[in-house]
Amino acid sequence: xxxxxxxxxxxxxxxxxxxxxxxxxxxxxxxxxxxxxxxxxxxxxxxxxxxxxxxxxxxxxxxxxxxxxxxxxxxxxxxxxxxxxxxxxxxxxxxxxxxxxxxxxxxxxxxxxxxxxxxxxxxxxxxxxxxxxxxxxxxxxxxxxxxxxxxxxxxxxxxxxxxxxxxxxxxxxxxxxxxxxxxxxxxxxxxxxxxxxxxxxxxxxxxxxxxxxxxxxxxxxxxxxxxxxxxxxxxxxxxxxxxxxxxxxxxxxxxxxxxxxxxxxxxxxxxxxxxxxxxxxxxxxxxxxxxxxxxxxxxxxxxxxxxxxxxxxxxxxxxxxxxxxxxxxxxxxxxxxxxxxxxxxxxxxxxxxxxxxxxxxxxxxxxxxxxxxxxxxxxxxxxxxxxxxxxxxxxxxxxxxxxxxxxxxxxxxxxxxxxxxxxxxxxxxxxxxxxxxxxxxxxxxxxxxxxxxxxxxxxxxxxxxxxxxxxxxxxxxxxxxxxxxxxxxxxxxxxxxxxxxxxxxxxxxxxxxxxxxxxxxxxxxxxxxxxxxxxxxxxxxxxxxxxxxxxxxxxxxxxxxx
Amino acid sequence: xxxxxxxxxxxxxxxxxxxxxxxxxxxxxxxxxxxxxxxxxxxxxxxxxxxxxxxxxxxxxxxxxxxxxxxxxxxxxxxxxxxxxxxxxxxxxxxxxxxxxxxxxxxxxxxxxxxxxxxxxxxxxxxxxxxxxxxxxxxxxxxxxxxxxxxxxxxxxxxxxxxxxxxxxxxxxxxxxxxxxxxxxxxx
Numbered sequence: 001x002x003x004x005x006x007x008x009x010x011x012x013x014x015x016x017x018x019x020x021x022x023x024x025x026x027x028x029x030x031x032x033x034x035x036x037x038x039x040x041x042x043x044x045x046x047x048x049x050x051x052x053x054x055x056x057x058x059x060x061x062x063x064x065x066x067x068x069x070x071x072x073x074x075x076x077x078x079x080x081x082x083x084x085x086x087x088x089x090x091x092x093x094x095x096x097x098x099x100x101x102x103x104x105x106x107x108x109x110x111x112x113x114x115x116x117x118x119x120x121x122x123x124x125x126x127x128x129x130x131x132x133x134x135x136x137x138x139x140x141x142x143x144x145x146x147x148x149x150x151x152x153x154x155x156x157x158x159x160x161x162x163x164x165x166x167x168x169x170x171x172x173x174x175x176x177x178x179x180x181x182x183x184x185x186x187x188x189x190x191x192x193x194x195x196x197x198x199x200x201x202x203x204x205x206x207x208x209x210x211x212x213x214x215x216x217x218x219x220x221x222x223x224x225x226x227x228x229x230x231x232x233x234x235x236x237x238x239x240x241x242x243x244x245x246x247x248x249x250x251x252x253x254x255x256x257x258x259x260x261x262x263x264x265x266x267x268x269x270x271x272x273x274x275x276x277x278x279x280x281x282x283x284x285x286x287x288x289x290x291x292x293x294x295x296x297x298x299x300x301x302x303x304x305x306x307x308x309x310x311x312x313x314x315x316x317x318x319x320x321x322x323x324x325x326x327x328x329x330x331x332x333x334x335x336x337x338x339x340x341x342x343x344x345x346x347x348x349x350x351x352x353x354x355x356x357x358x359x360x361x362x363x364x365x366x367x368x369x370x371x372x373x374x375x376x377x378x379x380x381x382x383x384x385x386x387x388x389x390x391x392x393x394x395x396x397x398x399x400x401x402x403x404x405x406x407x408x409x410x411x412x413x414x415x416x417x418x419x420x421x422x423x424x425x426x427x428x429x430x431x432x433x434x435x436x437x438x439x440x441x442x443x444x445x446x447x448x449x450x451x452x453x454x455x456x457x458x459x460x461x462x463x464x465x466x467x468x469x470x471x472x473x474x475x476x477x478x479x480x481x482x483x484x485x486x487x488x489x490x491x492x493x494x495x496x497x498x499x500x501x502x503x504x505x506x507x508x509x510x511x512x513x514x515x516x517x518x519x520x521x522x523x524x525x526x527x528x529x530x531x532x533x534x535x536x537x538x539x540x541x542x543x544x545x546x547x548x549x550x551x552x553x554x555x556x557x558x559x560x561x562x
Numbered sequence: 563x564x565x566x567x568x569x570x571x572x573x574x575x576x577x578x579x580x581x582x583x584x585x586x587x588x589x590x591x592x593x594x595x596x597x598x599x600x601x602x603x604x605x606x607x608x609x610x611x612x613x614x615x616x617x618x619x620x621x622x623x624x625x626x627x628x629x630x631x632x633x634x635x636x637x638x639x640x641x642x643x644x645x646x647x648x649x650x651x652x653x654x655x656x657x658x659x660x661x662x663x664x665x666x667x668x669x670x671x672x673x674x675x676x677x678x679x680x681x682x683x684x685x686x687x688x689x690x691x692x693x694x695x696x697x698x699x700x701x702x703x704x705x706x707x708x709x710x711x712x713x714x715x716x717x718x719x720x721x722x723x724x725x726x727x728x729x730x731x732x733x734x735x736x737x738x739x740x741x742x743x744x745x746x747x748x749x750x
Contacts (some may be wrong), residue, residue, distance in 0.1 A: 133586065325682070356644060356645055
C-alpha cells in the first residue's frame with residue numbers, strides 16, 4: 001500500500017487505541033477514584049485550593065456552576081487585555097515586538113479565552129514571549145473549562161435525581177492538572193527532540209549558502225505547541241502555525257501532533273460511557289461521529305491527492321497532488337487528512353493552507369465546522385453532540401407517540417426550547433455575519449485575497465471558524481482590521497458561552513427530574529437505529545441551513561474549475 | 563458573582579505560576595538534552611551554521627532551486643500565497659514559473675516538471691522538495707558545473723530521505739543538505 005495512505009491509517013488507529021485507556025483514566029479522575037498520578041497532584045492541588053480559599057467539595061447547582069465559570073473567564077479577559085496591550089514594554093521581549101492595538105487585543109484575548117485561537121496577528125512579529133505564554137496559559141484553562149462543562153452534563157445522568165452537579169472548580173482544576181498537563185509534557189518533550197525550538201533567545205541572523213542574509217525566529221515553542229494540540233486550541237506560535245518547519249519539523253512530529261489533537265475529544269466519548277455506566281452509548285456516539293468524520297475526510301484526501309486540474313492542464317507532472325500551500329515533508333494526502341481533523345475537532349491548527357485547497361475540500365472543511373459535533377473540541381464537542389441527541393430524542397418521541405425520554409429523564413418543552421435555540425444559534429451567527437460582511441463591501445472587499453466565489457468563501461470561512469470556535473482560516477483574508485477584529489470577537493463570545501450554558505442548563509433541569517426506570521416502550525438510545533436518527537438530524541440541520549451559502553462559495557467555484 | 567471573583571483571581575495567579583513558569587521550565591530543562599539545546603537543529607559547513615529545518619532560497623543556476631516561497635525564505639516571518647485554486651492571477655503566475663524553468667533548463671520537457679517546484683509552500687520556508695524536483699534539475703547543474711550527470715544522480719540517491727520507518731509518509735530531499743553535498747562534490 002502507498003506509504004502516505006498507510007501513514008494516515010496508522011495515525012487514526014493509534015489515536016483510537018490510546019483514547020480508550022485514556023477515557024478510562026479520565027472517568028476515574030472525575031469520579032474521584034484513585035489513580036497513578038495522585039501522589040504528584042494531590043499535594044499540588046491542595047496548594048491551589050489553600051491559596052485561593054476554594055473548597056472543592058462544595059456542591060453547586062447548575063446556575064452556580066455557570067456563574068463561577070463566567071466570573072473566572074471575565075478575569076482572564078481583563079488580565080489578557082492588560083498584558084497584550086502593554087507587552088511591548090514588559091520583559092521577555094527579545095525581538096522588541098510592539099504592544100497590540102485595542103481591537104486586535106480584544107479579538108486575540110477573546111479568541112484564546114474561548115478556546116478558538118483565531119489569530120489576526122503573526123506570532124513572530126505580533127507577540128513577545130510573555131504575550132505568547134499568557135496565551136499558553138489560556139490554552140490550558142480554556143480547554144479545562146470545556147472539559148469541566150462536559151463533566152457537569154455527565155454528572156446529570158450518573159445520579160438518579162440530584163439538584164447539584166458537583167463542584168465546578170474541582171472538575172476544572174483536575175482537567176488542567178491531571179489530564180492536560182501530563183499529556184502536554186510528553187508531547188512537548190517529543191517535539192523538542194524532533195527539532196521544535198525551546199529557547200528564550202530571540203531572532204538569530206544567518207548568511208545562507210547562496211549568500212543572502214536572513215533572520216530566523218525562534219522562541220520557547222515546544223511547550224506551547226504541545227498544549228495547543230492537546231487542548232484543541234490550535235493557535236500557532238509562528239504565523240504559519242503547524243505548517244512552519246519549526247512548529248512541525250518532521251513526519252513524526254506531524255503524527256504526534258495529529259494524535260495529540262484528536263485524543264481527548266475521542267477519549268471523552270469513552271469516559272462518558274464509563275462514568276455513567278452505559279458503555280454502549282459511547283459506542284453509538286463514537287460510531288455516528290466516525291461515520292460523519294470519514295464521509296468528510298476521505299473525499300478530501302482524494303481531492304488533494306488528485307491535485308489542481310488547472311495546473312494539470314498546463315502540462316506539468318501533477319502526480320504529487322495539490323502542493324500550493326503544502327509542505328513536501330507531509331505530502332498532499334496527510335495534509336488533506338489534517339484539514340478535516342482540525343475542522344471537525346475545534347483545533348484549527350493547520351499543516352497546509354486551507355485557502356489553497358481544492359474547492360470541495362474547502363467545502364468539507366466548512367461543513368466540518370458547521371456541524372461542529374463530530375468529535376468536536378475538548379469537552380465542548382460532546383456538549384454540541386448532546387444537543388443533537390436531545391433533538392433526535394424529541395423527534396423520535398413524536399414519531400412513536402410517546403413522551404420523549406433520555407436516559408430515564410423526560411425531555412419536555414423547556415429543555416427543547418433551549419436545545420432549539422442553541423442548535424439555531426450556530427447557523428444564525430455564521431449566516432448573519434457573512435451576509436453583513438458581503439453587504440458592506442466598503443469594510444470587507446479590500447481584505448479579500450481572491451476574487452469571485454473564492455473571495456466569498458473566505459468571508460464565510462472566517463465566520464464559520466469563529467462560530468465553531470475553531471480558529472483556522474482561509475488565511476489570505478486580511479483579517480487584522482477593525483471590522484474583522486470586532487465582528488468576529490462578538491461571534492466568538494456568543495458561540496462559546498451559550499453552547500456551554502445551554503447543554504449544562506438542560507442537564508441541570510433533567511437531573512432534578514424524577515428517574516423513570518426503562519420499560520418495554522422506552523426509546524433505546526444506545527442502538528444503531530437511534531444513531532442513524534441522530535445522524536439524520538445533524539445532516540438535515542446542517543444541510544438545510546448552510547446549503548445556499550455553500551452553493552455561492554465552494555460549489556460555484558467547483559463548477560468554474562472543472 | 564461577587565463571591566466568585568476573589569477566589570477566581572487567586573486561583574488564576576497560582577495557576578499562572580504553575581502552567582506558565584514551572585511547566586515550560588520543565589520542558590526547557592529536558593530540551594537541553596536535545597540537539598543544539600533546543601535552539602533549533604543546525605548544520606555546520608565551512609565554519610558557518612545553518613538551520614537544517616529552515617529552507618533557504620536557491621535561485622542560482624549552479625544550485626538545486628528550492629520551491630517558490632511567498633515570504634522569500636525570510637524566516638523572520640512565515641506564510642503562504644493563500645491563492646485559491648481557480649484564481650486567474652495565480653494561474654498566470656504559475657505559468658510564468660514554468661516558462662522561467664524551461665528557459666533555464668533546456669532539453670527538459672514540461673511534463674517532467676513536478677508540481678512542487680512551481681507552487682509556493684505553506685510556510686514559505688519548506689526545507690524539502692521531491693525526488694523528481696531534484697532529478698529534473700540534474701541536466702542544468704551538470705552542464706554549468708561540468709560534473710557528470712551520473713555523479714549528481716548518485717548524490718540525489720544518497721540524500722533521498724525515505725519515509726518514516728520506511729513505511730509512513732512521503733519521500734523527500736533536504737535541499738540545503740543536497741546543495742552542500744553538491745558544493746563538496748565540486749570542490750573535491
